Amino acid sequence: MKHGFVKVAAGTPAVTVADCAANAERIAALMERAAADGVRLLALPELCLTGYTCADLFLQESLLGACERQLLRLAQASAGLPLITVVGAPLLWRGKLYNCAAVLYGGEILGVVPKSHLPNYGEFYERRHFTPAPDAVSAIRLGGRDCPFGANLLFRCAELPEFCFGVELCEDLWVPNPPSARQAEAGASVIVNCSASDETVGKAAYRRQLVKSQSARLVCAYLYADAGEGESTTDLVFSGHDIIAENGAILAEAAPFEQGYCVSEIDVMRLAGERRRMTTFAAGSEDGGRVVSFSMEPTDTALTRPVSKTPFLPEGEAERAERCREILSMQAHALKKRLDHTRAKSAVIGISGGLDSCLALLVSVRAMDLLGRPRADVLAVTMPCFGTTGRTRDNAVELCRRLGVSLREIDIKTSVYRHFEDIGHDLTKLDVTYENAQARERTQVLMDLANQTSGLVIGTGDLSELALGWATYNGDHMSMYGVNASIPKTLVRHMVATFALDADDEGLRAVLDDILDTPVSPELLPAADGEISQKTEHLVGPYELHDFFLYYAVRWGFSPRKVLRLAEYAFAGSYAADEILSWLRVFYRRFFAQQFKRSCLPDGPKVGSVALSPRGDWRMPSDASAALWLSELDEIGG
Structure with missing residues (x-):
């Protein structure tokens, strides 16, 4: 439960219709299994203590008496288990029968939640036997003690208040205004x-989408436990389709007619953070009902839930390619x-033969296509200087030729030498002045060419560079419109790869593939034997790590400890723990120190869930x- 991770499960025990003792045995076994798996909250199906398909047997005193006895037996069995179990059972209250979920923990029944919406259409006829939940919370007497009874019950962990759950039953989810909406607001x-x-x-498929959507709408985790093996097949069949979802994503699922048990970890701190961020999510309501508190000691929760190394990208290849096409379209529009x-007559781009300028050029070409204008209205400018290699220069030229844009080559070495002379800089001193003078000269050339051609300078810098401040202030940091401003480096690579995949021109595909194989570099230091000597990731760290850090630190607001834990889990086998910690320190140092560059960024479109525009997402x-x-990281590193 540390860092907000709570292991949960949804399970479907096999039932024998109307045999409460046999059903209790199987439920107890499933509780033991879940406890052994480290589960802290176990959801079981509706009426699983008797079987959902008892029909008019629900009106038999013998069945109801046996059900209560076995429920109390399960409550006693929960005393030695470190998990909460929510089990379905028919229970009598004030002379009427209710379809209930009983919450068991620590040898007690913490509360009983009756079903609010009883279906009485199609194959369902629950109103024949059951009464809808009362409006108010009251008490139900079970085993000689009063237990909270009502649809508006919340169960909250004293040690981790963010771990707070409500209960609804089957049809409650399928109605226009489910009880879960009120519970989430509370x-x-x-x-x-x-x-x-x-x-x-x-x-x-509909059930899966319903659970997934409800978890997204309520910014919650949703545990759905479905009836399955053993229910009567007189007229119906049940599949044990269990689902665990969190905020619009399915974390685990027991496919229909399979094992009937799924486990994952939910992140209640993540959900709490998202609710804080969303100003439209209602504040805690006093109308949510009574809160039942329970105590559960926080322990480390072993992670099994999927944590992608590339959180900005879908996992599937086809879905990833489709996402890249969608984003390119957004940028171009x-x-x-x-x-x-602006009635710009040209789009002026500095083209280096690297990934970022390549993507910006592809976006500009697509924009001209959308405008019905010739691609020659894109003016690509290559500006070789001290660190430019033949490979990047040739790729830049060939890319422009294949795309049919206008190209100018302007060697800036003489201009930079003159500038060094003007400011009295020693040419042998390869420091930040030596590097940044080149970047600023290139920006000056682009701005003046834009004036000459009544155009706009199109920025090439990406989101990862902005996060790390890996840009020359008033150099490549500046443009008239930054099309890559919310595209992280890991996504840039896949977008160029997708464009190459879609290209009909084999020559264009070949040059894009070579650009993808070229090391990321600003090429501001002299080449070594014709090869790139300055490799960005050797200096600031692997972009796949920094993009991961950026996503969880900015999008979710996680603490450094939690970001580190997730990174160690996701990148296990790729990076050592001390290496991840070292680069995480670099990320936080640079992210804070370089905010001044982000405070004056040019306009650029937001296309994903993370953006650093000072006018939009990040203040x-x-x-x-x-x-x-x-x-916090120093405490970890000792």
């Missing part, structure tokens, strides 16, 4: 659904609007201290 970060949803053609609005003082974040 503070529930987790919703448990005890269900007995029969299987019909196409229903599994944004630039189309800017070119059209941060340029002189904020990183001490708090670095001290």
